[in-house]
Amino acid sequence: MSQYQPPIADFAFALEHVVGYPDLAKMPGFEHADLDTVIELLEQCGDFVAKVVAPTNRAGDVEGSRLLPDGTVATPAGFKEAYRQYVDAGWGSVPLPEEFGGGGFPRTVGLVIQELMTSANMAFSLGPLLTQGAIEALLHYGDAELKQRYLPKMVTGEWSGTMNLTEPQAGSDVGALTTRAVPKEDGSFAITGQKIFITYGDHDMAEQIVHLVLARTPGAPEGTRGISCFIVPKFLINDDGSLGKRNAVATVSLEHKMGIHGSPTCVLSYEGATGYLIGEENKGMRIMFVMMNSARLGVGVQGLAVAERAYQQSLAYSQERRQGLAIGAPGPDSAIIEFPDVRRMLMTQKAYLSAMRYLMLLDATYVDRSTNDPDPAARARAEEIVGILTPICKSFGTDLGNELTSLALQIQGGMGFIEETGAAQHVRDVRIAAIYEGTNGIQAADLVGRKLGVRGGASILELLATMREVEADLAGAGVEFDSIRQELSQQFSVLEEATLWMLRTGAGDPNAVLSGSTPFLRMWGLCTGAWMLARAAVAAQATGDAELAKTQLVLARFYTQQLLPQSASLLGAATAGSADLFALDGDQLAGSGRKVRT
Known part of the structure; x- marks a missing residue:
């Protein structure tokens, strides 16, 4: 597998000349995030992911996460160490509110960091992505006490977050879920039910996992109108903020998946676990959509990011692999990059990657404009554009992720089909993205x-x-x-x-x-x-x-x-x-x- 080269020059050109980042940086709240500062930050992040995260990609695929006999989950070798460095460097906090310890940078900058992290190792990057979605939900709907209790350590990454939506009988039909939430005298709820396909539902990288769980309270309406959202921590929290006893949530099994083997996808059983209501009862779908809309653009970036890594590998292979003689070449043989059909596949990858990157970044700038533009009309229009562009970015980006990783493998021929080269891993890893966060249909x-x-x-x-x-x-x-x-x-x-x-x-x-x-x-x-x-x-x-x-x-x-x-x-x-x-x-x-x- 070739070394990952972060495309910082491409980001710099896109931000400055294509998506209008300098104007964004002039908006209230973003004055500290000028273009020069951002490019310097991205160079540092690119260096970090290339040296620390990218080397874990192949090992994570081969080893995978494991459910241990004591019911805990062990991530692949190197994941814990890389995550500790990620937390210490503060990369996850860059686009999050300063009020809770974040850097206060635009979401646009966070999206670039996410692409870098995902290209380096998609399985590793999923933990921070889900944590950000949980943070967004708490920022929008959590009360002051919940925010102060959970957000500071979630923003740093010391605590991770999950989204618990899917159940065995309820896939995309969230309204069919049956997990119960029964009120207790102290104001908390007892959560009982089973959730499947929970990304990073358990792991050994963070000391605490904050589950956001959809469930029904007694007498709730049928369908999606009767869903509420709860925080259910892996460990209960003591009054002084320290971690207490283990909550009643257990990992039943890990899914055996086509790809992203390093990411633990858990079946979780809630057995009267203590949970805390977020917002109002029966408003869980609103909260879920905050989580999912935050994640949908991020999942579109997964298609771009893995395709970028695959493209870099196929380009390097096409320059090194010598076979046959191109028309007009002096001989004795030619690098396969000199053949027209290989050029067609490389150009197809590069053109689509550039188009996707510009489009994703444009969508992200409108997300930032929808929150920080001082003109209410401009904020409202930006929100409309985000509504249109986000399903396009998610679906088009992940469809292309499938197509372009396949093209990258095709360039490498039989060697691409051999697992040891790593080309097949890109195809397997990215396949889930078209299914994540609402299928492309x-x-x-x-x-x-x-x-x-x-x-x-x-x-x-x-x-x-x-x-x-x-x-x-x-x-x-x-x-x-x-x-x-x-x-x-x-x-x-x-x-x-x-x-x-x-x-x-x-x-x-x-x-x-x-x-x-x-x-x-x-x-x-x-x-x-x-x-x-x-x-x-x-x-x-x-x-x-x-x-x-x-x-x-x-x-x-x-x-x-x-x-x-x-x-x-x-x-x-x-x-x-x-x-x-x-x-x-x-x-x-x-x-x-x-x-x-x-």
Whole structure:
């Protein structure tokens, strides 16, 4: 497995020239997070993850986490030591509130740190990601006492956090959960039930684990309306803040998974465990969505981050592996990077990675604007844009994570299929990301079911109009940008056609728009990615850096000419409706539909 090289120069260009970070850093609360300070911080973080976290990736995959006979979980060799250094360095606290010991940096900076950490070791990075989601929920809904008791050590990373949603009978249908929360005389609750697929549900890296658990109180309404959210700590906390006795939550087993072996995925049993209500009863879904929305953009970054690591490995292999003779080469043989199809696969990876990185960072800047822009109207509009971009980032990013890690393996041929090279680990590890935090089908349903109709469709159409402004920028940038502008214009028009169809059809035939939601989201992913690459190409030209300008122009041109045309081809699938999807029953799907002669 090749060494991970943090792409700090790519981050610096994206932040300064593509997503407008310098303007963000001028907003109230972010004045200390100027671009120079951020780049210096990211350089230090990149050095840390490359030297401390990345070396644990392969060992974590081979060894995996283990459930010990005493019911505790042991993480792979090196994880505890790396996590201690992570806590001591304060990397997890960078984007969190200063009030509780954080650095108060924008979420955008935290997202870059997350990409670095995930590229280094996805399995390791999942613990901090879930902790951040739990912190967000407490910040929004916890009372003062809960915040003061839990947040300071969660912000430092000394204590980790989890999300406990899923149960054996209730996967994505959270409303079917049955875990019970019975009030006790002291104001706490007794939590009883079983939760599955709990990432870092138990481990040996942090001294305390703070579980956020969804459960039902007595007499609660059926379905999602009757769900409440509780803090259930692994260890009860004494009045002086020290850790007390073990709470009544046990690890039943660890899941045996396709990938991310270093991350313990637990089945947890709550046996009358002491829990504390967060917010009001029956408001658990609101709290859950704070956790999940925080995590969804982060999961999209997982697709980008693992694909980046896989790309670096495939690029290094293509430069070292000599086989055959390229056309016009003097011989005796050529590095495989000299063959057109290998170049196609490398360019596909690099163009998609750049587009994804710009899009994820743009979404993150709007998250920061939605909280810190002094103009209420700007905050409200930023929140709308986040609502649109987040399901796109999560779904498009993780779908591409699957596709690009597979391409990276393909470049390495038979050696990629051999476990010892590490290429297969990237494919296995990233596969879960399209399932995490609401499957990608759920993201597509969210886009057409919730986000599309905001302000009668005006919100998403305004975003499309904003995207089309880049056409004028391209027209003024020179003739070498013409092919990019022309293709973008055509694809934006087709995307608008699909969007208008969705808006017309949704109210009368919701099944039709749900049937086309996944290809529709893919169209948005392809087009927003092209928009960002076009912005980057224009911005790079203005820097005066000839090499940078050439790279960004070629990437934008390659993407618009060879990848973006897929978008228009999806119009038929997006607008086909549901008739053919439901025309065959289960028996007909199992067979050819033709009877056997007798």
